[in-house]
Amino acid sequence: MCGIVGVVSHQPVNQMLYDALLLLQHRGQDAAGIATNHSSMFSMHKANGLVRDVFRTRNMRSLQGNSGIGHCRYPTAGSSSEEEAQPFYVNAPFGITLAHNGNLTNWEQLKVEMFKNDRRHINTDSDSEVLLNVLAHEIDEATSGITLDPAAVFKAVAVLHRRVRGAYAAVAQIAGLGLLAFRDPFGIRPLCMGVIESDKGTEYMVASESVALEGMGFRFVRDIAPGEAVFIDLDGKLHSQQCADNPSLNPCVFEYVYLARPDSIIDGASVYATRLKMGEYLAEKIRKEFPEGEIDVVMPIPDSSRPAAIQLALALNIEYREGFIKNRYIGRTFLMPGQAMRKKSVRQKLNAIGSEFKDKVVLLVDDSIVRGTTSREIVQMAREAGAKKVIFASAAPPVIFPNVYGIDMPTRDELIAYGRTTEEVCREITADHLVYQDIDALKRAISDVNPALTSFEASCFDGVYVTGDVSQAYLDRLEYARHNPKVAAVEDTPRSQLNLNLATTEG
16 A cells, blocks of 8 residues: 555646645655656656655655655555665666555566566566566557557556556556556555646646545546556647456555545545444344443544544444544554554554543444454553453444455464464453454445445455455465565575476466
């Protein structure tokens, strides 16, 4: 999960990209970068850190041009090294920069193909650099030395779709020519487009979430369709084409549960409205499990669970109270690398109001339970604040499978619900009772808001990987690499030289 944005304007875009990245900061707090295009030349600055810390006045002045792309990173594949901050750049053909949200499931195999067949060197362990080089190679093949036009761009993206597997929403600049945006054929990661009509003509913005468009004054037009590519030339003319053979829309349900801002609309469904619906369905289940009057108060775990908790309390006619105060200057703990960092940050991030807990049976509502670190700490804080009994409710089902499409939960042994019953998880987080949302109810919560959404990427809950290429062997190898990073790094070189099949597309 990362945040991406691209702009074609009639005025300098550096400040516009910076402000849009601030609106997408919730999607990644590890690194940030901006690349602009001016007179067929690129200017770029990127580094580790939050958007506000990466860019200084001198950096902003260097980012000249009326078109550009931006990225805020949440690391999954690869590492947190500054070299893997985005956008990435290649100088041929034409000169291309790219920013990517998602995760490629066959990037290692593609890296070998790049080296042996395409004569391209990949300098990092980032799947995004692989994606850029595949795009660059296919554009080179499509143009064959002639001038680039939209038809050649779409031909290149069509071949890219056939070569690349996994989740990817991307924005790319082609020097002196325009902005390209495309989305994988399954539509897993979000991407939308907006416009502004000025006295100089139409200006376009493409971004991960509609909140970035609206916050910058752009009118939301539509989501980019699965498999679709959009090319906007520097004169502001838009071209679009479906480039996939059999596209289907399967948005990631975790976007609605946690990742996206509640004021965004993703694939026609308001994130806020879907979270209200999650609260309604969760209330139905709690009503069956607990007698009326047993629960004294409903409290959210700030912030993403608040809509579900409000609607749940309303449906059950139970008092809703804010029992935890959030420190706004601590980032999202889910995005932080390492269990120790997450555990330490929980108590820095949240503080309990003792009077709201004392001698009460408290129902705590969270958006999900992934590793259990945060949940355990929060239950302990509620007890220390004087709660008589702590009931914990999750607006999402148990997370029992790794996500390989851009969310940092790749190993099963890190998931608290993997191999455990609900009762065992309840004991692990030290709650008195635990209630999970049902998977069918979660999907209905989204479909109720937009009935056109009938299929979802919900692999972390149901183990169904929509791209069809994720095998048990692939998951085992991911876990081995995560637990043995030094060994995996050493082994990677001979595998590349020998061009062995890395088995990323089995199954």
